[in-house]
Amino acid sequence: MSSNKETTVDFPQTENKKQILLQTQNLSLLVGERKLLSNISLTVSKGEIVTVIGPNGAGKTTLLRVLLGLIPANSGSIFKKPKLRIGYLPQKVSVDPILPLSVSRIMNLTGNFSSLQIENALEETGVDSLKNKPVFQLSGGEFQRVMLARALLRSPELLVLDEPVQGVDYMGESELYNLIGNLRKSHGCGVLMVSHDLHVVMASTDRVLCLNQHICCEGQPEDVSRHPEYLRLFGLDSGSALAIYSHHHDHTHHLSGDLQEE
Amino acid sequence: MMFLDDFFWRAVIAGMGVAIVAGPVGCFIVWRRMSYLGDTMAHSALLGVAFGIFLEVNLMLGVFVVSLTVAVLLFIFQRQKQLANDAVLGTLSHASLALGILLISLMVWVRIDLMGFLFGDILAVNLVDLYWIYGGGFLILLTLLWLWRPLLAITFDNELAQAEGVSVLRVQLVFMLLISAVIALSMKIIGILLVTSLLIIPVSAARRFSRTPEQMALGGIIIGMASVGLGLGASMQIDTPSGPLIVIAAALFFFAANLFPLRKF
Numbered sequence: 001m002s003s004n005k006e007t008t009v010d011f012p013q014t015e016n017k018k019q020i021l022l023q024t025q026n027l028s029l030l031v032g033e034r035k036l037l038s039n040i041s042l043t044v045s046k047g048e049i050v051t052v053i054g055p056n057g058a059g060k061t062t063l064l065r066v067l068l069g070l071i072p073a074n075s076g077s078i079f080k081k082p083k084l085r086i087g088y089l090p091q092k093v094s095v096d097p098i099l100p101l102s103v104s105r106i107m108n109l110t111g112n113f114s115s116l117q118i119e120n121a122l123e124e125t126g127v128d129s130l131k132n133k134p135v136f137q138l139s140g141g142e143f144q145r146v147m148l149a150r151a152l153l154r155s156p157e158l159l160v161l162d163e164p165v166q167g168v169d170y171m172g173e174s175e176l177y178n179l180i181g182n183l184r185k186s187h188g189c190g191v192l193m194v195s196h197d198l199h200v201v202m203a204s205t206d207r208v209l210c211l212n213q214h215i216c217c218e219g220q221p222e223d224v225s226r227h228p229e230y231l232r233l234f235g236l237d238s239g240s241a242l243a244i245y246s247h248h249h250d251h252t253h254h255l256s257g258d259l260q261e262e
Numbered sequence: 263m264m265f266l267d268d269f270f271w272r273a274v275i276a277g278m279g280v281a282i283v284a285g286p287v288g289c290f291i292v293w294r295r296m297s298y299l300g301d302t303m304a305h306s307a308l309l310g311v312a313f314g315i316f317l318e319v320n321l322m323l324g325v326f327v328v329s330l331t332v333a334v335l336l337f338i339f340q341r342q343k344q345l346a347n348d349a350v351l352g353t354l355s356h357a358s359l360a361l362g363i364l365l366i367s368l369m370v371w372v373r374i375d376l377m378g379f380l381f382g383d384i385l386a387v388n389l390v391d392l393y394w395i396y397g398g399g400f401l402i403l404l405t406l407l408w409l410w411r412p413l414l415a416i417t418f419d420n421e422l423a424q425a426e427g428v429s430v431l432r433v434q435l436v437f438m439l440l441i442s443a444v445i446a447l448s449m450k451i452i453g454i455l456l457v458t459s460l461l462i463i464p465v466s467a468a469r470r471f472s473r474t475p476e477q478m479a480l481g482g483i484i485i486g487m488a489s490v491g492l493g494l495g496a497s498m499q500i501d502t503p504s505g506p507l508i509v510i511a512a513a514l515f516f517f518a519a520n521l522f523p524l525r526k527f
Contacts, residue, residue: 068425088425099293099417100472109415110426134473 019046021158021190027076036062038214049191051201054211060194087151091162097136104131113153121149140167161193177204273384279395280448281486283402286479287444288461293417297462302355304445304457306332308362326446333438382453382505395447453505463512467519485515
């Protein structure tokens with residue numbers, strides 16, 4: 001918590017201000033006595049993938065909700081590019097089999113898109129063959145791809161993705177992250193996403209914010225993965241995840257997970 | 263119209279009207295998993311009857327106002343998330359039913375057929391009720407038509423709908439208003455304790471044969487009307503309260519429908 005100075009974000013210079021899609025300054029959210037978000041300053045620019053990581057209960061989803069305007073913040077400011085088009089993929093959408101909805105139908109729940117537009121969007125995420133399938137029969141990966149296609153329909157300038165690989169099998173995870181990376185290129189949009197594990201998103205993100213109510217540390221994924229604040233936050237329960245990058249290790253763990261001096 | 267002088271045909275016409283409205287509204291109750299909420303609102307209806315008698319206003323109006331009040335109370339409780347939803351529903355449901363029975367029992371100066379209110383009474387439907395059912399029913403369907411898309415969107419996902427510009431709170435409140443209205447209109451035919459069954463059983467049976475939300479609503483209307491017809495006919499034959507027989511007919515449709523495979527696309 002003593003690293004407040006390190007967490008200050010470098011705000012982009014004024015000359016590329018038009019490239020900024022979303023920027024917050026000292027955003028805080030209090031619910032009752034509990035501080036859910038504290039002094040969050042972040043920036044997402046055009047064509048950039050920013051990933052927010054943090055343990056369960058760190059306030060990742062809450063942060064997205066505040067950014068989307070679903071919950072008002074208590075203090076701080078949010079700047080959005082005027083008329084910013086956002087494509088949103090929320091966490092844990094589940095469809096009960098009692099509701100007979102087809103894929104093409106959920107594409108049009110709040111918009112009026114033509115059959116061709118829907119087909120194109122589904123094709124882009126590789127699920128055009130599922131157009132007439134009932135939603136409750138989709139696998140986790142298929143469903144997330146449909147939801148991504150749904151977000152693309154609004155020709156978004158910013159994609160906001162809350163745990164986009166949840167319910168997706170291990171092989172599908174990196175494919176989905178590749179797809180998100182490709183969409184960023186083909187649509188030139190910015191991406192702000194939430195994830196709970198760094199090692200999978202590492203390859204496909206430009207910048208990582210490590211969140212635990214406040215921003216503990218941020219930067220390039222490789223730097224964050226070595227940052228003491230990051231290790232402290234994840235050291236206790238993700239020793240196995242870090243082991244994949246054993247070449248990064250300059251320390252060892254006790255069985256309890258605490259750092260051990262060498 | 264001569265046949266409107268016959269209490270049986272009045273009941274049939276009233277019941278058909280109620281089934282037409284119950285189908286589409288019932289769909290959303292099932293999709294949004296609100297059947298226990300519907301139950302709670304219906305149980306509070308007896309309190310509405312008591313107020314209606316006491317204040318000498320139309321009983322349907324009393325029921326509508328009280329069940330809407332209970333719904334809004336529940337809504338506030340839910341948003342505060344202080345207590346388990348289930349516990350709040352159970353408490354309000356039985357407290358309001360008990361209070362209703364108590365008040366009606368205390369009003370010794372009016373002769374009230376409690377059984378009729380609880381389980382439905384086809385003898386009770388008069389011409390004024392028919393105006394209410396068809397006039398009110400028309401308004402309910404019109405409102406639901408206007409609400410259909412946003413309601414479907416928030417049923418799929420609340421937050422997504424909100425992020426895409428649906429005013430979730432308003433849609434939820436208007437929908438509760440619709441449920442209260444349906445309960446008020448159906449009370450005489452099917453009875454307070456059984457009202458929710460007409461909302462959920464026919465549409466659940468229709469799910470088997472439906473590919474779209476609209477087909478399910480339409481199927482619910484058809485199965486609901488058939489249940490009302492069979493139930494009222496049987497009620498006439500064996501001289502019992504109408505509500506239970508309508509529910510049994512609907513349940514038979516439900517079980518029969520479940521012999522068919524779920525319709526794939």
